[in-house]
Amino acid sequence: MSAIAHFLESEGIATTGISLVRENTVAFSPPRFLWVPFPLGRPLGVPSDPAFQHRVIAHALSLLERTTGPVLEDFPEDPPQVDEVAQFACPVSFAAEPSAAPESWSARLCDEVAQLSPWYAAAMAKRARTSVGILAETPAVLASELGACLDATVMLAPQRCKHLLEDLKAYYLESMAAQPGAQATQLATWMWRDTHLGAAILVLHANMRDADDASTREIAAALLPRWVIESEFARDAGGVGG
Amino acid sequence: MVRLSDLPDFEAQHLLAKNGTLPGPRAWVAPTRKLSQRKVVLITTAGIHRAGEEPFAASDASYRVLPGDTSGADFAMSHASVNFDRSGFQDDVNVVFPIDRFRELVAEQKVAALASHHYSFMGAGLTPPAYESSVRQLAEILRRDNVDTAFLTPV
Numbered sequence: 001m002s003a004i005a006h007f008l009e010s011e012g013i014a015t016t017g018i019s020l021v022r023e024n025t026v027a028f029s030p031p032r033f034l035w036v037p038f039p040l041g042r043p044l045g046v047p048s049d050p051a052f053q054h055r056v057i058a059h060a061l062s063l064l065e066r067t068t069g070p071v072l073e074d075f076p077e078d079p080p081q082v083d084e085v086a087q088f089a090c091p092v093s094f095a096a097e098p099s100a101a102p103e104s105w106s107a108r109l110c111d112e113v114a115q116l117s118p119w120y121a122a123a124m125a126k127r128a129r130t131s132v133g134i135l136a137e138t139p140a141v142l143a144s145e146l147g148a149c150l151d152a153t154v155m156l157a158p159q160r161c162k163h164l165l166e167d168l169k170a171y172y173l174e175s176m177a178a179q180p181g182a183q184a185t186q187l188a189t190w191m192w193r194d195t196h197l198g199a200a201i202l203v204l205h206a207n208m209r210d211a212d213d214a215s216t217r218e219i220a221a222a223l224l225p226r227w228v229i230e231s232e233f234a235r236d237a238g239g240v241g242g
Numbered sequence: 243m244v245r246l247s248d249l250p251d252f253e254a255q256h257l258l259a260k261n262g263t264l265p266g267p268r269a270w271v272a273p274t275r276k277l278s279q280r281k282v283v284l285i286t287t288a289g290i291h292r293a294g295e296e297p298f299a300a301s302d303a304s305y306r307v308l309p310g311d312t313s314g315a316d317f318a319m320s321h322a323s324v325n326f327d328r329s330g331f332q333d334d335v336n337v338v339f340p341i342d343r344f345r346e347l348v349a350e351q352k353v354a355a356l357a358s359h360h361y362s363f364m365g366a367g368l369t370p371p372a373y374e375s376s377v378r379q380l381a382e383i384l385r386r387d388n389v390d391t392a393f394l395t396p397v
Contacts, residue, residue, distance in 0.1 A: 001287050001365055001394055001395075001396040002264060002370065003264065003369075003370030003371075003372075003373045003374070003377070004285060004287070004363065004373060004377050004392075004394060005392075005394055006264045006265075006266075006269050006370065007269075007373065007374055007377035007378055007381070008285075008377060008380075008381055008384075008392050009269035009270060009271050010266065010267075010269035011377075011378060011381035011382075011385075012271060012381075012385075013271065013381055013384055013385075013389065013390060013391065013392055014271040014273070014280075014390060014391045014392070015271075015391070015392045015393075015394055016391075016392075016393060016394070017285075017392075017393055017394025017395055017396075018394065018395050018396060019396070020244050020396050020397075021244055021246075021257050021260070022244075022245075023246060023257065023258055023261060024257065024260050024261055027261035027262060027263070028261075028262060028263065028264050028370070029264070029268070030264065031268075031269060031270055031271070033394075037244065037245060038244065039244060039326070039327050039330075040244055040325065040326035040327065040397070041326035041327035041328060041329075041330055041331065041338070041397055042327060042330040042337050042338070043337070043338060043395045043396055043397065044336060044337045044338070044340055044343075044395070045337070046330075046337070047330045047331075047333040047334035047336070047337040048333060048334045050336075050342070050343060050346070053336055053337070053340055053343050054343055054346070057340060057343055057344070057347070057393075060393070061277055061393070064273055064277065064280075064391065065273055065277075066273070067272060067273065069270050070268070070270075127332075127333065128315060129313075129314070129315035129316065129317075129335070130293075130316075130332075131317060131318050131319055131328070131331060131332045132293075132318065133293025133294060133316065133318040134293070134297045134318045134319075134320045135297075136294055159297075159299060159300070162300070162322070163297050163320060166319070166320060167318075169328075170318075170319075170328065170332060173328065173329055173332060174332050177329055177332065177333065184327055184329040184330070187329060188327070188329075215300070218300050218301075219300060222300060222322045222323065222324060223324065224324060225324045225325045226252055226253060226256060226325055227250065227253070227325075230250070230252060
């Protein structure tokens with residue numbers, strides 16, 4: 001972000017915007033940024049809260065009036081606290097130990113995707129949009145492809161693997177977010193700990209992380225969040241078909 | 243969040259490792275017009291694009307064009323990082339790409355106009371010099387679109 005600001009400004013285009021990691025912006029010292037105390041992934045702070053988003057934008061735009069720089073200012077508001085609803089109950093009865101389920105990966109993943117289907121439909125009806133769509137195939141087809149590769153212990157092409165997983169994760173998270181009481185932090189934990197998809201990604205990571213091919217290792221490093229790598233359920237995951 | 247003191251040490255160290263410097267002399271455009279006279283482009287590094295468009299690669303300094311009349315309803319996100327929360331974007335595209343908010347600013351005549359197109363990069367895994375070529379090329383396009391101001395959002 002700092003680089004884009006710097007090069008645009010050197011071309012005569014004024015820039016302002018949002019900084020999420022203050023220490024990085026201090027180091028790079030781009031022309032103008034507003035640091036915000038929001039989670040990574042939410043630079044405007046609160047989804048579906050136009051008033052809050054407008055306050056962030058107005059503050060960042062006000063930096064354009066400064067006559068000297070660089071400017072790094074702090075946004076004074078934290079995002080509003082969300083009430084933690086009583087323990088979020090996953091609506092689909094997944095196996096307690098996903099990798100121990102008896103069916104093939106293909107059967108498990110396709111069944112899981114099918115069980116989430118009504119919640120995905122509910123999410124689409126509510127939001128009138130989806131972020132699923134990096135690849136052209138439907139989630140059911142992608143789940144089948146992923147499962148077939150795991151069952152045959154065949155590697156997907158690394159970049160396709162990454163995009164396929166991003167589409168499936170988006171499908172899962174959008175479906176689950178349609179549930180009453182679902183919270184973002186709970187959804188992430190649920191997906192990685194309790195679903196066959198999470199178990200499949202852990203196996204893929206274990207299979208790919210020591211590959212001879214550098215591009216495969218690079219994709220493997222981008223499959224798991226750092227907090228999952230540090231977690232017990234990641235350390236316990238096996239490779240080669242789980 | 244995101245105060246480094248609130249993060250696990252491995253996350254804080256990872257983010258601090260991204261610190262660096264920008265090449266060349268410091269750039270600065272002095273203010274010459276009011277906000278209500280500015281034509282604004284939105285540029286995000288969230289790695290979003292229209293569904294079905296070529297996804298971003300693992301290390302990728304290119305950009306995708308987001309048409310100015312887009313609703314944002316069909317955006318996918320192929321950002322390489324898995325270390326940020328995507329649920330906000332899935333709920334409301336404006337939390338990373340505030341197109342509806344800027345349309346409201348134009349309707350209220352607080353901003354003069356928006357660019358005919360907006361742009362998405364994927365900010366991960368590369369140092370600043372990697373972006374110079376594509377950003378300078380984009381700057382020429384923005385000048386032809388009479389854009390004088392860019393609003394930048396990370397992810």
